[in-house]
Amino acid sequence: MNMNQWRKKEFEDPDVADDIIAYSPSAVIDRNTNDFCRRIDGHYYTKKSFVFPPYHDGCRTIVVPVHKYLYDKNKPIEIFPAKDIPK
Numbered sequence: 001m002n003m004n005q006w007r008k009k010e011f012e013d014p015d016v017a018d019d020i021i022a023y024s025p026s027a028v029i030d031r032n033t034n035d036f037c038r039r040i041d042g043h044y045y046t047k048k049s050f051v052f053p054p055y056h057d058g059c060r061t062i063v064v065p066v067h068k069y070l071y072d073k074n075k076p077i078e079i080f081p082a083k084d085i086p087k
């Protein structure tokens, strides 16, 4: 199990799942960052639509849970652009 699969399991734990309203990818931003990862970085996505990384070879994006009491209410919760994941 890779790190992100492990985190997914952790987020789906019934003790915490109800407090997590969305997922937010966090990319390492530098000149090697993939365009897709740069685009989704920091956005909020519905849990239902979310696809966990890695999105491409060498992907360094991780997933941050969006907690229902601790999030930026000005940011929309979007549908994850799964169709744009790099092939």
Ligand SMILES: [Zn+2]
Pocket (backbone or CB within 6 Å): 027, 034, 037, 055, 056, 058, 059, 060, 061
């Ligand atoms: Zn990536």
